[in-house]
Amino acid sequence: DAGVTQSPTHLIKTRGQHVTLRCSPISGHKSVSWYQQVLGQGPQFIFQYYEKEERGRGNFPDRFSARQFPNYSSELNVNALLLGDSALYLCASSAETRPSYEQYFGPGTRLTVT
Amino acid sequence: GENVEQHPSTLSVQEGDSAVIKCTYSDSASNYFPWYKQELGKRPQLIIDIRSNVGEKKDQRIAVTLNKTAKHFSLHITETQPEDSAVYFCAATPYNQGGKLIFGQGTELSVKP
Numbered sequence: 001d002a003g004v005t006q007s008p009t010h011l012i013k014t015r016g017q018h019v020t021l022r023c024s025p026i027s028g029h030k031s032v033s034w035y036q037q038v039l040g041q042g043p044q045f046i047f048q049y050y051e052k053e054e055r056g057r058g059n060f061p062d063r064f065s066a067r068q069f070p071n072y073s074s075e076l077n078v079n080a081l082l083l084g085d086s087a088l089y090l091c092a093s094s095a096e097t098r099p100s101y102e103q104y105f106g107p108g109t110r111l112t113v114t
Numbered sequence: 115g116e117n118v119e120q121h122p123s124t125l126s127v128q129e130g131d132s133a134v135i136k137c138t139y140s141d142s143a144s145n146y147f148p149w150y151k152q153e154l155g156k157r158p159q160l161i162i163d164i165r166s167n168v169g170e171k172k173d174q175r176i177a178v179t180l181n182k183t184a185k186h187f188s189l190h191i192t193e194t195q196p197e198d199s200a201v202y203f204c205a206a207t208p209y210n211q212g213g214k215l216i217f218g219q220g221t222e223l224s225v226k227p
Binding site: 031055056101108 | 148150156157158160163203205211212213215216217218219220
């Protein structure tokens, strides 16, 4: 039974470019959340999607956007990259959006902006 | 909004000793509190969680306690082993915001053989 998968594993981009990160949830899970983890800190919530609709948004600029597809996979897009966007981007899936449902994380995409 | 504080930031124990990590949260309506273990270069792994209607939960060598009145919860690891060495994160889910986890800053646990 596959867990949450993310692609690519690593990515190097230049300031001003845009990037698309991809996530496939655990089979049967309909909710996907995105987090940014800067080195040495806890993950910070960016977005949550459920049944293709945005259900929550964290304190991130409009350069960050996301969407969820009919098969429940998701993309995170970041435009006009800044050096400060360098981080590990984590995707987590859960079966529902109710608060008590466990979230399971993917391996992350390591983004480096130069 | 919800804010989670975690202490200590680093913790070093001898193999076989117990380790305790504490977290406080600000939103009294938060109702779900998971703990994650993250080894270097790996994904956060859910190790135990507790819901607001429960005061304590145990799973073999790990346990979590919740004090809703004081708005704090703790992770207890007994009989620590070197493979317990990792960064541990507590988190809270604000009421009616399922899918959103607010994380603490993390505790780097080192278990010395």
